[in-house]
Amino acid sequence: MTQTIAIIGASGNMGSALAKSLSKGDYRLLLCANNLDKVQAVADEIKRDNPAANVEALDCTVDASWEADIIIAAVPYAAEKEVAERIRQVANQKIVISIANLVNESFDGAVTAPNTSAAEELQRLLPNSKVIKAFNTTFAADFATPVIDGKQVDAFVAGQDEEALQTVSELVRVAGFNPIVAGDLSVSRTLEHMQILLMQLTLKYNYNWLAGWKILHQ
Numbered sequence: 001m002t003q004t005i006a007i008i009g010a011s012g013n014m015g016s017a018l019a020k021s022l023s024k025g026d027y028r029l030l031l032c033a034n035n036l037d038k039v040q041a042v043a044d045e046i047k048r049d050n051p052a053a054n055v056e057a058l059d060c061t062v063d064a065s066w067e068a069d070i071i072i073a074a075v076p077y078a079a080e081k082e083v084a085e086r087i088r089q090v091a092n093q094k095i096v097i098s099i100a101n102l103v104n105e106s107f108d109g110a111v112t113a114p115n116t117s118a119a120e121e122l123q124r125l126l127p128n129s130k131v132i133k134a135f136n137t138t139f140a141a142d143f144a145t146p147v148i149d150g151k152q153v154d155a156f157v158a159g160q161d162e163e164a165l166q167t168v169s170e171l172v173r174v175a176g177f178n179p180i181v182a183g184d185l186s187v188s189r190t191l192e193h194m195q196i197l198l199m200q201l202t203l204k205y206n207y208n209w210l211a212g213w214k215i216l217h218q
């Protein structure tokens with residue numbers, strides 16, 4: 001059965017990249033953000049490139065989440081509390097994907113305490129949802145080029161619910177990345193700090209925001 005995915009923040013760098021990638025899969029996509037014109041432009045662009053894409057722009061985060069099987073919170077961490085409060089009831093028992101990184105303005109640390117993460121904070125705000133960490137270690141530009149230097153970029157997935165982890169791993173695969181289930185939701189602390197490091201290295205070595213993680217193994 002076709003799953004419905006609501007992308008909140010679908011006009012942003014990550015939200016639009018996710019929408020474009022996932023529109024290639026067998027999903028119905030509902031795109032929302034604050035500004036309907038901006039999400040409509042993303043939906044129009046996807047339809048132009050792929051007329052068969054099942055994608056729709058909506059001006060209401062609550063309606064989109066109500067219809068969705070899976071909700072992606074592609075908003076800045078600062079907006080997550082407000083978004084969580086709006087979707088709490090309609091996200092009951094649903095998968096909610098946290099992609100946020102808690103990097104501070106100078107890119108040299110996190111804005112949260114060391115004993116938590118954006119994903120765990122979102123789970124606290126949505127106690128009846130299945131929060132899964134994913135896509136935080138992939139830059140927006142990687143979605144157009146998920147194979148870099150001949151290697152498929154890894155994308156880490158973390159959470160408590162086994163079925164939800166498998167569902168999100170499939171989403172990661174459809175987006176073009178190699179999914180790796182990294183552990184329970186507390187692993188998000190490491191995953192979010194990994195991305196702070198990658199941002200610092202990107203700036204230092206001028207990777208042009210096209211970089212990713214790859215575990216080499218036998």
Ligand SMILES: NC(=O)c1ccc[n+]([C@@H]2O[C@H](COP(=O)([O-])OP(=O)(O)OC[C@H]3O[C@@H](n4cnc5c(N)ncnc54)[C@H](OP(=O)(O)O)[C@@H]3O)[C@@H](O)[C@H]2O)c1
Binds near residue numbers: 008012013139
């Ligand atoms: N950029 C990356 O490469 C990257 C990589 C990994 C993870 N992330 C994470 O992804 C998230 C989004 O980053 P981004 O770079 O895509 O940010 P962005 O380009 O600024 O996009 C933010 C999106 O969130 C929407 N938004 C903001 N407040 C909202 C609210 N209260 N309700 C509904 N929608 C709201 C914005 O819509 P309007 O424009 O209509 O306000 C916009 O669509 C962040 O948590 C970031 O840490 C980013």
